[in-house]
Amino acid sequence: MASRTTTKVTHYHVQKKRRAEFLESWRANRRTVVTADDVTLHPSERGHRIGVYVGVDGDRPTRTMDAMVHEFDPGTTTTVHRHSWDAMVFVVGGWGWTEIDGERIEWGPGDSLHLPAWSWHRSGNEGETTARYLTFSSEPMLDTMGMSVLEDAGDADVADLPGRPPYTETMTGDDPYARRVRRLAREQDARRTGRLHTSWDDLELLPTPRGTRTTFLLDRAIGYQASGITMAMFEIAPGRAQSMHRHPGEAWLYVVEGNGHSYLGTEPEGGEKHPWKKGDLIIVDHFLWHQHLNDDPDHTAKVVRIHMFDSLLETMRVLTDPLVLFEEPPDHIRDAQAGDPTTVDWPEVVRPTWP
Structure with a gap:
C-alpha cells in the first residue's frame, strides 16, 4: 500500500510563519548609522584586511547591496578572483592599483572604479602608506536568487585564466528566440565595454535645487555599464541641509x-535624528522621509550615495504604479529647507584624506 506524508499544515500557514520570522530577524539586525568604529578589520587569505559595514558576512544582513572596507599595507598584492555580481569601489585613502581583466588602473583618494561581473581582478599597494577603499556590491540581490558565485585563482596570471562566460553573438530570423539572442548579445557587448574609472581630479560638482552640489561617480550617464547600482557624491554647505525626500529600497x-x-x-515631522561623522555609513531604508544636515558652521560635508535605482527601485516603481514611490515636498517647502545653493561660497574640491 502506498503511503503519504502530510504536514497537517497548509501552505498558507507555512508561508505566513516564514515571512513573519524573516521580518522579525530583519528588524532585529536593522541599523541606521554604522560608525567607522563599529567595523572590525580581519586579515584575509587574499593578502589584505577586510571589514563589513553592512552585509551578511558581518552579521548585518541586507537584501540588495552590501558595503565593505578593504585595507592594503605597503607591498600588498591580493589574489586574483572574480564573481557573478559587480561592485563599486570608492577610495578613501592611500594610493594603489587595481587590475581588471589584465588592465591595470592606478588610483588615489576619492577615485572610483567599477568591477564588472565575472571580471578577474586584484589590487595592490606599491606605496609607503596603507591604502584603503570601500566596495558596494549587488551580491545580496544575486544571493536571493541563488546566483552568487565566487572563484579565487590565487596568484595566477590573468592570461592563463578563462575569460568571462561566452555568449552567442548573433542569430538570423525574427522569431522570439532569435530576437532574444541578439538582444542579450547587445547587452553583453555594452556591459563589457563600459567605463571602469573616475578620477577625483576630473570631478565637477554642480549646484542643485535640493540645496547641495553634486556629481556622478559611477552611473550610466557618464559611460558606466553596471547592474543598476549608481554612485554619486553630494556636498552640503556649512550649516545647511539637503531637502527632505523619501524612496523605497536600501x-x-x-x-x-x-x-x-x-x-x-x-x-516629515516627529521622526528621529541620527548623528554622523567622517567614516560613518548612513543607512536609509523603509520608505522613510529623510533629510541630511551639516552641523558644522564653517566647513562643508561630503557624502557618497549608493543605491540600485536603475534596477531594483525602477522595477518597484512600475510594479506598484500608480502608487508614488519617490516623493519630495512641494517646491516652496523644498526651497525653504535647502536654501539657495548658488549663494554659497563653495570651496575648491580637494582629494579626501584618511583618517
Whole structure:
C-alpha cells in the first residue's frame, strides 16, 4: 500500500510563519548609522584586511547591496578572483592599483572604479602608506536568487585564466528566440565595454535645487555599464541641509568629510535624528522621509550615495504604479529647507584624506 506524508499544515500557514520570522530577524539586525568604529578589520587569505559595514558576512544582513572596507599595507598584492555580481569601489585613502581583466588602473583618494561581473581582478599597494577603499556590491540581490558565485585563482596570471562566460553573438530570423539572442548579445557587448574609472581630479560638482552640489561617480550617464547600482557624491554647505525626500529600497551614504545628522521618520515631522561623522555609513531604508544636515558652521560635508535605482527601485516603481514611490515636498517647502545653493561660497574640491 502506498503511503503519504502530510504536514497537517497548509501552505498558507507555512508561508505566513516564514515571512513573519524573516521580518522579525530583519528588524532585529536593522541599523541606521554604522560608525567607522563599529567595523572590525580581519586579515584575509587574499593578502589584505577586510571589514563589513553592512552585509551578511558581518552579521548585518541586507537584501540588495552590501558595503565593505578593504585595507592594503605597503607591498600588498591580493589574489586574483572574480564573481557573478559587480561592485563599486570608492577610495578613501592611500594610493594603489587595481587590475581588471589584465588592465591595470592606478588610483588615489576619492577615485572610483567599477568591477564588472565575472571580471578577474586584484589590487595592490606599491606605496609607503596603507591604502584603503570601500566596495558596494549587488551580491545580496544575486544571493536571493541563488546566483552568487565566487572563484579565487590565487596568484595566477590573468592570461592563463578563462575569460568571462561566452555568449552567442548573433542569430538570423525574427522569431522570439532569435530576437532574444541578439538582444542579450547587445547587452553583453555594452556591459563589457563600459567605463571602469573616475578620477577625483576630473570631478565637477554642480549646484542643485535640493540645496547641495553634486556629481556622478559611477552611473550610466557618464559611460558606466553596471547592474543598476549608481554612485554619486553630494556636498552640503556649512550649516545647511539637503531637502527632505523619501524612496523605497536600501540606500547607503558614506560620509567622506564632515559631521552632521540625518532626520528619518514615517512623516516629515516627529521622526528621529541620527548623528554622523567622517567614516560613518548612513543607512536609509523603509520608505522613510529623510533629510541630511551639516552641523558644522564653517566647513562643508561630503557624502557618497549608493543605491540600485536603475534596477531594483525602477522595477518597484512600475510594479506598484500608480502608487508614488519617490516623493519630495512641494517646491516652496523644498526651497525653504535647502536654501539657495548658488549663494554659497563653495570651496575648491580637494582629494579626501584618511583618517
